[in-house]
Amino acid sequence: MQSPRSPSSQPFLSVSVTDPVKLGNGVQSYISYRVITKTNFQDYQGPEKIVIRRYSDFVWLRDRLFEKYKGVFIPPLPEKSAVEKFRFSAEFIEMRRAALDIFVNRIALHPELQLSEDLRTFLQADEETMERFRFQETGIFKKKPADLMQMFRDVQTKVSDAVLGKEKPVEETTPEYEKLKHYIFELENHLTEAQKHAYRLVKRHRELGQSLLDFGKAVKLLGACEGEPTGKAFSDLGTKSELLSIKLQKEAQQVLMNFEEPLKDYVRYVQSIKATIAERGTAFRQHCELAETTKLKEINLDKLMLTRSEKVGEAEIEYREIKAESEEATRRFERIVKRMDEEIVRFQEQKTEEMGVAFHQFAKGQARLANGIADAWRALLPKLEAASSV
Amino acid sequence: MMGSENADETQINASKEDMENLSLGVDGDDPLKKSDVNGDSSNSAYRSAMSTLSNVRDPLSSPPTLLTPTDSDPLLAPSSLGDFRSVGSKPNSSDNSYIEPPSYADVIFSPFDENSDSEINGAEDSSLLSPSSDLLSRSPSSLSSDYIKITVSKPQKEQEPSNSIVPGGNTYITYLITTRTNLPDFGGPSEFSVRRRFRDVVTLADRLAESYRGFCIPPRPDKSVVESQVMQKQEFVEQRRVALEKYLRRLSAHPVIRNSDELKVFLQVEGKLPLPTSTDVASRMLDGAVKLPQQLFGEGGASAVPVHEVVQPARGGRDLLRIFKELRQSVSNDWGGYKPPVVEEDKEFLEKKEKIHDLEQQIINASQQAELLVKAQQDMGETMGELGLAFIKLTKFENDEAVFNSQRTRATEMKNLATAAVKASRLFRESNSQTCKHLDTLHDYLGMMMAIQGAFADRSSALLTVQTLLSELSSLQARAEKLEAASAKVFGGDKSRIRKIEALKETIKVTEDAKNVAIREYERIKENNRSEVERLDSERRADFMNMMKGFVVNQVGYAEKISNVWAKVAEESSQYDREKQSS
Numbered sequence: 001m002q003s004p005r006s007p008s009s010q011p012f013l014s015v016s017v018t019d020p021v022k023l024g025n026g027v028q029s030y031i032s033y034r035v036i037t038k039t040n041f042q043d044y045q046g047p048e049k050i051v052i053r054r055y056s057d058f059v060w061l062r063d064r065l066f067e068k069y070k071g072v073f074i075p076p077l078p079e080k081s082a083v084e085k086f087r088f089s090a091e092f093i094e095m096r097r098a099a100l101d102i103f104v105n106r107i108a109l110h111p112e113l114q115l116s117e118d119l120r121t122f123l124q125a126d127e128e129t130m131e132r133f134r135f136q137e138t139g140i141f142k143k144k145p146a147d148l149m150q151m152f153r154d155v156q157t158k159v160s161d162a163v164l165g166k167e168k169p170v171e172e173t174t175p176e177y178e179k180l181k182h183y184i185f186e187l188e189n190h191l192t193e194a195q196k197h198a199y200r201l202v203k204r205h206r207e208l209g210q211s212l213l214d215f216g217k218a219v220k221l222l223g224a225c226e227g228e229p230t231g232k233a234f235s236d237l238g239t240k241s242e243l244l245s246i247k248l249q250k251e252a253q254q255v256l257m258n259f260e261e262p263l264k265d266y267v268r269y270v271q272s273i274k275a276t277i278a279e280r281g282t283a284f285r286q287h288c289e290l291a292e293t294t295k296l297k298e299i300n301l302d303k304l305m306l307t308r309s310e311k312v313g314e315a316e317i318e319y320r321e322i323k324a325e326s327e328e329a330t331r332r333f334e335r336i337v338k339r340m341d342e343e344i345v346r347f348q349e350q351k352t353e354e355m356g357v358a359f360h361q362f363a364k365g366q367a368r369l370a371n372g373i374a375d376a377w378r379a380l381l382p383k384l385e386a387a388s389s390v
Numbered sequence: 391m392m393g394s395e396n397a398d399e400t401q402i403n404a405s406k407e408d409m410e411n412l413s414l415g416v417d418g419d420d421p422l423k424k425s426d427v428n429g430d431s432s433n434s435a436y437r438s439a440m441s442t443l444s445n446v447r448d449p450l451s452s453p454p455t456l457l458t459p460t461d462s463d464p465l466l467a468p469s470s471l472g473d474f475r476s477v478g479s480k481p482n483s484s485d486n487s488y489i490e491p492p493s494y495a496d497v498i499f500s501p502f503d504e505n506s507d508s509e510i511n512g513a514e515d516s517s518l519l520s521p522s523s524d525l526l527s528r529s530p531s532s533l534s535s536d537y538i539k540i541t542v543s544k545p546q547k548e549q550e551p552s553n554s555i556v557p558g559g560n561t562y563i564t565y566l567i568t569t570r571t572n573l574p575d576f577g578g579p580s581e582f583s584v585r586r587r588f589r590d591v592v593t594l595a596d597r598l599a600e601s602y603r604g605f606c607i608p609p610r611p612d613k614s615v616v617e618s619q620v621m622q623k624q625e626f627v628e629q630r631r632v633a634l635e636k637y638l639r640r641l642s643a644h645p646v647i648r649n650s651d652e653l654k655v656f657l658q659v660e661g662k663l664p665l666p667t668s669t670d671v672a673s674r675m676l677d678g679a680v681k682l683p684q685q686l687f688g689e690g691g692a693s694a695v696p697v698h699e700v701v702q703p704a705r706g707g708r709d710l711l712r713i714f715k716e717l718r719q720s721v722s723n724d725w726g727g728y729k730p731p732v733v734e735e736d737k738e739f740l741e742k743k744e745k746i747h748d749l750e751q752q753i754i755n756a757s758q759q760a761e762l763l764v765k766a767q768q769d770m771g772e773t774m775g776e777l778g779l780a781f782i783k784l785t786k787f788e789n790d791e792a793v794f795n796s797q798r799t800r801a802t803e804m805k806n807l808a809t810a811a812v813k814a815s816r817l818f819r820e821s822n823s824q825t826c827k828h829l830d831t832l833h834d835y836l837g838m839m840m841a842i843q844g845a846f847a848d849r850s851s852a853l854l855t856v857q858t859l860l861s862e863l864s865s866l867q868a869r870a871e872k873l874e875a876a877s878a879k880v881f882g883g884d885k886s887r888i889r890k891i892e893a894l895k896e897t898i899k900v901t902e903d904a905k906n907v908a909i910r911e912y913e914r915i916k917e918n919n920r921s922e923v924e925r926l927d928s929e930r931r932a933d934f935m936n937m938m939k940g941f942v943v944n945q946v947g948y949a950e951k952i953s954n955v956w957a958k959v960a961e962e963s964s965q966y967d968r969e970k971q972s973s
Contacts, residue, residue, distance in 0.1 A: 183791045190784045197777040204770040211759070211766040218759040222752040225745070230931040237938055345794060352800040353966075359807045360966035363959035366814070370953035377945045384942060388935040 013039040013108045015123065017053075017101040020093045030054050031093060033100065037123045045124055052127055055080070058100055060134045064118040065107070070279045070332070071339030072113060073347055075106035076268030091253065095261060102265070112339075170285045180344065181277060188270045195263040202256045209248030216241030229387035236383055240376050247376075251369045255362065262358040266351060273347070280336045287333040290326035297322050538571035538642045540657070542635035545627045548587075562587050563627055565634060569657045575649055582658055588613075590656065590663040591634060597652045597665050598641075603848040603911075604918030606841040606926050607647065608640035636834075645925070742923065743846060750839040753832055760829035764822060771818025778811030803963060810959045814952050821948035828944060831937035835930055842923065849919050852912040859905040866901060870894045 019034040037049045058077055066074050078099035104123075107113045121133060172178075216238040223234025297319040304312045544566040564585040572579040588611075595610035611633035638657075642648045655664055781804050788801040870891060877887040 179791070179793075186787060186791070190780070190787055194777070194780040194784055197773060197780050200773045201770075201777055204766070204773045208763075208766040208770050211763045215756075215759040215763045218752070218756040222749075222756045225749040225752050226931065226934070230934050233935060233938055237942070345796075348794045348796040348800075352796040352803075355800055356803055356963060356966040357968055359803055360960060360963040363807065363810065363956045363963065364967075367953050367956035367960055370949045370956065374946050374949035374953060377942045377949065380942050381939070381946070384935065384939050388932070388939065 013041055013114055015104045015108050020097050049124055061122045071336035073273050073276055073343045075103050076272045170288050172284050184273050191267045195267055198260040198263050202252050202260055205248050205252035209245045212241045213245035233384055233387045240380050244376055247372050254365050259358055259362040283333040283336050287329040290329045294322045294326040538573055540638045540642055541568045542631050545631055584660050593665050593667050594656045604845050604915030606845045606922040609837050609840045610637050746842055753835050757832040760832055764826055767822045771815045774811050775815030778808045781808035806959050810955050813955045817948055817952050824944045828937050828940040831933055845919050845922055849915050852915045856908045856912050859908050863901050863905055866898050
């Protein structure tokens with residue numbers, strides 16, 4: 001990442017989100033995070049700066065970037081907390097912290113986004129300034145979620161219309177783009193299913209752990225009724241079973257954090273792309289409509305010039321204005337297209353890397369668990385042999 | 391999530407078919423086909439190996455259920471948990487079913503694994519087991535050459551000969567009982583078959599209960615009227631067939647009962663079973679255990695008064711038994727109602743009874759937890775399989791739609807994961823079917839606990855008889871004394887009284903004899919109890935040890951297998967090994 005602004009050493013920007021702390025009381029309580037920035041970027045207070053941020057600050061950042069960098073796939077945020085009870089559990093907090101860390105770092109590593117002013121504000125501004133910014137902007141962007149939903153629906157109907165062969169003139173119909181849209185929508189379905197099964201698998205680990213625990217206890221009680229050596233054998237068996245129960249609970253947590261969460265993140269990413277697709281659709285429509293309008297104005301102007309009307313002057317001004325707007329709209333649209341072309345390459349590569357890591361960790365975890373299980377049971381065998389030869 | 395569970399289940403069954411038919415042809419060279427998930431050649435090798443391996447017909451050991459989704463896999467259906475109890479053979483020494491672990495290690499491990507590691511594992515497992523394989527078979531009969539092997543098969547519908555009263559006649563099921571044995575009692579090495587219906591089994595059980603009082607007789611399968619209405623006919627018949635087989639095998643494993651006339655006759659004599667049924671017995675009877683009347687009120691017994699015939703003729707005169715009968719009628723209430731309390735003073739016996747009761751409770755508890763464990767393992771395997779399937783679909787999708795190489799790379803890696811998940815899923819399920827069989831021992835012993843209760847009840851009844859006779863005797867003697875005293879007052883003797891006294895003295899003598907017989911009987915039953923309980927205790931301990939070993943060996947074997955599957959994937963994706971993941 002060569003930044004033209006830093007001629008000296010390699011420019012870097014690295015962020016970590018740490019130390020979740022619960023603040024506030026009762027209903028108004030929330031989690032705050034320490035955000036540590038290490039950088040040699042020129043506009044930044046280096047080499048290190050620490051600020052305190054909360055979830056809604058991250059939301060602010062995301063919304064700003066979404067507005068300003070249309071066409072870029074903005075990294076997704078973890079969901080707003082679901083169940084109240086779960087909101088402050090240690091696991092949830094840790095998972096959220098990790099997800100926020102990934103979020104900021106993805107932005108920091110993105111060639112365009114890393115130069116964003118809003119990012120700088122987010123990473124550097126003091127807490128009061130940040131709060132002010134946040135309150136300012138939420139008003140304007142409050143309607144956003146609803147808008148997004150509408151855009152999704154629009155895009156979906158348009159895609160299905162295109163599939164059905166209906167003619168809708170205000171829609172991109174290049175085959176590559178159609179393919180991309182279809183791909184993204186289908187991908188979301190597939191990923192959601194995979195993620196669902198991954199979550200269930202986590203549950204299965206926990207359930208198996210629990211039943212091993214109960215089984216171990218029952219077997220120990222049974223052993224207490226039997227004389228030796230059977231009694232001791234049962235007792236050993238029960239103890240092993242309880243031990244393995246712990247291993248399973250641990251692995252459940254690992255699978256949740258290192259396998260299911262990346263899959264969820266993948267789904268969120270795809271949803272973010274859908275939002276970008278919606279933006280592109282809007283930009284395209286604007287570009288088309290304005291081009292259309294410009295043409296009409298031009299025709300009108302020519303007509304007026306022919307009839308030497310007094311309205312020529314006015315019309316000329318209007319025409320020039322519209323033309324400028326149209327050109328701007330076209331530029332915006334083309335920028336989105338260009339960005340998306342780059343983004344999609346990046347996205348695929350990034351996902352291959354990230355999923356590769358997730359798969360690898362999952363496989364490693366499963367292998368380790370199975371090994372642990374084999375070792376534990378195997379250790380019991382000589383004892384059982386000894387007992388039964390008595 | 392809740393409502394979708396059912397839909398998912400049907401989807402799973404459907405998707406397993408999908409998985410069979412799914413061909414992930416990528417560039418013509420499909421690693422999936424090469425590996426063993428759908429590979430037909432290795433599959434058939436595996437299947438034929440498994441079928442030669444188990445001459446014990448065991449539905450649970452037919453493994454590649456993922457590949458034959460239409461087969462009824464007990465572990466797939468929700469009702470499987472009920473099935474798991476009655477399915478699977480009892481790990482009886484005469485079956486040598488515990489020799490299975492080393493053999494299946496050899497068979498299963500090789501077609502699945504390309505690595506030589508697994509060969510070593512397989513070899514390790516079998517070497518681990520062979521020195522103990524002798525210990526795995528516990529009863530002496532399997533070490534010698536005696537054997538008796540009973541199989542129940544070929545259920546078929548037959549019609550009762552219609553009588554004029556009931557038009558059409560009833561249909562019932564008969565089962566083919568095949569015995570293969572070299573016991574001299576059956577006439578040397580031979581194989582023979584008879585057809586029997588369930589009613590015959592009830593008769594057999596009843597006759598054995600009478601003849602072998604004090605023994606711990608394995609309980610026969612339930613009549614289960616409710617189940618026969620609710621279950622599918624086929625399922626019910628199959629469940630009953632399995633239960634019958636188990637029962638007969640247990641009978642033939644009992645060192646005393648295997649030599650009984652009743653069993654011999656049941657196994658050998660073709661045609662009508664030549665044992666007296668519960669309806670047409672003469673009115674000779676002993677005071678029986680509480681359990682026996684309940685058995686009689688099974689299929690045959692319509693009589694209100696439970697009567698049963700004694701097989702052993704040498705029991706004393708008719709008079710004796712008439713006394714017993716009268717005693718029985720006056721003393722016991724057949725519907726399991728009030729019985730005068732037996733005064734059991736034997737402390738040791740009471741302690742033992744207490745202990746047996748505790749043991750029973752713990753076996754029940756352990757059996758329940760074992761069921762839950764099996765279910766949890768099954769669920770794990772299922773979900774792992776579903777995950778694999780979902781990723782296979784994703785892989786196909788990515789490959790179909792791929793624009794960039796990064797997508798193709800990802801698709802390949804996903805496929806490795808999916809294949810491993812499917813393999814692991816199958817291994818889980820296989821492991822589980824073995825676990826089922828092993829832990830089934832716990833449930834088997836619940837049955838044996840019942841048998842012990844039965845033996846104890848025999849003892850209590852016998853004691854009751856003795857005590858009742860004693861009190862009867864003393865009241866008779868008191869009456870005689872009174873009569874004598876009264877008669878003595880009459881000068882020259884009171885003829886009518888004297889006659890009464892003589893009749894009474896006659897009765898007293900008979901009652902005295904009866905008492906002595908009863909006491910001998912009681913002592914005999916006590917001794918039977920003692921030796922049986924001792925035998926059962928040591929059998930149970932041995933069986934439990936075997937169960938534990940079998941269970942543990944199975945867990946080890948499959949955990950190693952599963953670990954290898956995943957280790958391979960981890961190795962192949964080692965370029966993604968990061969110390970701490972950051973995006």
